[in-house]
Amino acid sequence: MIVTAKARVFPTEDGERVRRALLNIFPTxxxxxxxxxxxxxxxxxxxxxxxxxxxxxxxxARAVLLRGLSEDGLRFQxxxxxxxxxxxxxxxxxxxxxxxxxxxxxxxxxxxxxDVAPRTVDGEVP
Numbered sequence: 001m002i003v004t005a006k007a008r009v010f011p012t013e014d015g016e017r018v019r020r021a022l023l024n025i026f027p028t029x030x031x032x033x034x035x036x037x038x039x040x041x042x043x044x045x046x047x048x049x050x051x052x053x054x055x056x057x058x059x060x061a062r063a064v065l066l067r068g069l070s071e072d073g074l075r076f077q078x079x080x081x082x083x084x085x086x087x088x089x090x091x092x093x094x095x096x097x098x099x100x101x102x103x104x105x106x107x108x109x110x111x112x113x114x115d116v117a118p119r120t121v122d123g124e125v126p
Contacts, residue, residue, distance in 0.1 A: 001106040003042040005029065007080060008098045010036075021083035022100065025051065045104070049116045051088045058125070062117035064090045069113070074104040 005022050009015045015038065019031055022040040027047050029040035052061045068076040077099035082089035091099040106112050118125050 001043060001045070001104065001112065003029070003040075003045060003102065003104050005040040005042070005078075005100050005102045006034075006037050007100045008037050009033075010097060013097065017084060018080065021080050024086045025078065025083050025088065025100075045112075045116050048088065051086065052117055055087060057088065058117050058120050061088070061090070062113065062119065064092070065113045065117055069109055072103075072105075074102075074106075074109050074113070076102050078102060 007018050009018045026042040029042035031040045077091040079089040079091050
């Protein structure tokens with residue numbers, strides 16, 4: 001699995017804070033700049049999975065992830081401000097300060113979604 005998370009760093013933002021937002025959700029990622037875009041590359045979704053469970057948002061996360069599934073990978077967007085404080089908030093549409101754009105590539109994306117955001121019964125994983 002390869003996770004690529006990208007966030008544009010606007011002139012009004014502190015690049016280190018954007019980097020911290022990325023690392024709060026993908027702590028094992030390596031980061032590098034591509035122009036004004038900070039790119040984080042990781043090989044796991046462990047912290048992301050943990051945050052989804054801790055904040056009890058598995059059902060909504062599963063819906064967003066399934067909508068983001070395509071032939072070239074799994075795409076979704078996260079709110080930068082929420083990520084900065086260690087939370088996951090999905091963005092659909094535009095975000096005032098841009099969003100963290102995530103692309104996950106793997107041979108078994110549906111199984112990955114089942115692992116990261118499993119189906120629940122009454123909000124609990126069976």
